[in-house]
Amino acid sequence: MSSLTPLAPTPVAVRAPARRIRVRRGKLVRRIGLNAVALLVFAVMVFPVYWMVATAFKPGRDILDYKPHWFPAPATLSNFTNAIHRQYFWTDVKNSAIVVVCVVTLSMVVAFLAALALSRFRFYGRGAFIVLILGVLMLPLVALIIPMYITMSRAGQIHGLNWVLGVNKLSGVIVMYMTFVLPFSVWTLQGFMRGVPRELEEAAMVDGTTRFGAFVRILLPLVAPGLVATSIFAFIQAWNEYIIAYVFLQDGSKQTITVWLASFTNLHGTDWGPLMAGATLTALPVVVFFVLIQRRISFGLTAGAVKA
C-alpha cells in the first residue's frame, strides 16, 4: 500500500493511515481472540491431567475438602506408596506390558505385510477387502462386546484353539485388541506405502535384490515413519483399553493396569488419592514412549517426504 501512496490523490493519502490503524487494530483483536480460544482449549485439555497429578500429591483431607486446593501443598508421596503396594499392582503392570508388546509387535508385522499386499499387488477382491477394513473401523466396539465374549468363551472350549483363545486369558485379550488395532494399522500403512514410488523397488530388484529384499531394504526404511506413527496408535490403544479387559479378565492377577485402576472404586466409595497416584503412574509409560519415539517421527517424515 505504501508504494502506491505517491501516485494516489491527496484525499486517499489522508484517509489511508486511518484505515491502516483500523486494520491493525482489527488484526490485533483477532489475534487476541484466537490466542484466548487457544488458551481455553489448552486449559480444558490440560486441567484434568493437572488435577490428576496434583491430587496424587495431596494428603487425603485436602482432596476431600470443600474448598478446592489448587496446589498440592503440603505435598506427600504416601498416595504413590499406597498405590504401588496395593495388591496386584506389579502383576497388572506386567500384564499390561505383555499385552502391549504383543499387540504392537504382532500388528506391525501383520499390518506391514497386509499393507504391502494392498498397495503393491492387484488381486481379486482387493477393493472389497479395503471396504471391509473401513467397515470394521466404523463399528462401535461396545456393541461387539457381548457377541465377542460369547465367541471367545466358546472358542476357549475348542481343543487346539484353547491354548490362545478363551476368556480370562491375556492371549484372548491380545486377539481381541488386534481386531480393532489391525484394520487401522493396515489402513494407515498402506497410505504411507502408496506414497513410495514403485520404481524404487524395481530399481532395487534390477540392482540385485529379490522382490522381498526390495521391500525390506527399500520400502521398509521409507515407511518407517508410518510404522512409528501406527505403533504409537497401537501402543496407546492397547495400554489404555479398559472395557474389553474388564469384561474378559476376571482374576485380579490376570487383569491389566486399567482394570486395576478401577478397583479403587468399590462399595465403600472411591479412594481418590491412591487412585490418582495410580493413574499418574499408568499415564507415564505412554508419555515416555511418545517422547522416545517422537524424534524418530520428525526425522522419518523428512526422509519419507523425499521423492526422487
Added chain:
Amino acid sequence: MAAIRFTHVIKEYAGGTLAVDDLNLEVAEGEFVVLVGPSGCGKTTALRMVAGLEEITDGEIRIGDRVVNDLAPRDRDIAMVFQNYALYPHKTVYENLVFGLRMRKVPKSEQRRRVEEIARILGLEEMLERRPAQLSGGQRQRVAMGRAIVREPQAFLMDEPLSNLDAKLRVQMRAEIARIQQTLRVTTLYVTHDQVEAMTMGHRVAVMRSGVLQQVDTPQRLYDLPGNLFVASFVGSPAMNLLDVALEREGGGLVCRSGGVEIELPVDIAARRPQLEQYVGRRLALGIRPEALSESSTDPDAPRIRGRALLVEALGAESLAHVEVNAMALDRPELVDVSAAQAHLLPVGDRTATLLARLEHDTGVKPGHVVDLAADVRRLHFFDLDTGSAIPVAGVPVTAAVV
C-alpha cells in the same frame, strides 16, 4: 556386454490389451538402439520385459545367449535408468551408487574403487555424502546414470531418462549419455517419445506404434526413406507435409494433382519408383519435407506451388513459413502420427491445406503474402493410401544392416 534379441515377443495385459504385438528386434553387442513412439505405443513395456519387471506373454527375449524369459531381474545382469531416476531417498549418493555392488557381493575395496571412479567421471565427487533431495535435477540424473554404469552390466536399459529435465539440461545430458555409451560400448536400449532424442542419440532407431514395430533403421535412413506414413509423419521436426493427391498420366510423364496444385514428375524420378505405374488414375499420399520446399529454385523446371503465407516463424538460422495452398490435406488419422499432424496450422479456407516450408532466415515473406514455393522433386515421398506403406525406390535395401 551382450546383444539383446526379441523374437516374436507378445505382451497381453489382463483384459486383452495387446501392449506389444509380435516384436522382433535385435540390439547388437555395443549398439545403442532407441525405441521411439508416441505414448502408449508399448515401448516402455518392451523395455520392462527385458528388465524382467514385466512378464512376457509369448515369444522369447535373449540377453547374450541366455533366454531370460523366466529369470528374475537380478539374474539378468542389466542396469536400468528410470524416468523419475528412482534414487533411494534414504540413502546417500555413495550408498545409492554402491547398492548394486553390495547386493552382488563385490569385495569392499573394489566397491569403493569403482564408485569413486564413476563419481569422478560424472563429477559427483563432492556430493557422495548428500542425499538425493539435496541434489539438482541434473545431478540426480547423473547419479541415476552412475548407479547403472558402476555395475558394469551386460546392457543398459533407459526409460525416458531425460524427460524430467529442462530443455537446456536435456540437450547437455543427451550428449553426455551418448558420449558415455560410446566410451563404454555397452549395449543400450533407450526408450523415448521424443524423436529428436531418438535421431540424435541412437545408432539405430526403432519406431513403434500401438505395440507394432514400424521400422528399424539408422536415423538418417529413417528420415530419408520412411517405410510408411506413420514413420514419415513421426520422424522429423517440423513434420513432413502430407497431401492427398491423384496420380495422372499426362503426355509421357506422371502428374500429381490435388486441388489447384500440380506437380509434374520428371521421367527419371518416376522411373526410380516402378510401382508408381500401378497407381496411375488412383489417389495416393504425397510427402514433402519442409526443407524440400524453397522460395526460389535454381532449377527453372522445378514445379511451383502457389500459396498464401499464414505465419512466418523466424528461428534465427532459418524461417518457418506456414503456407496455405489450394490442395487437399491428407485426412487419414489412422495412418499418421496425430500429434505431428497437429503441428500444421489449420487452413483458413475450406478446400485448402497448409504446408510448412523451411525458408532462408532473410526471407522477405510476410504473413498475407502470396508465395511461390519450389518443390524439390527428388525428395518427394509417395505412400499407398490404403496400407500407408511407402512406394519403394528401386535398388535401395529396405533396412540398413545391423552395425
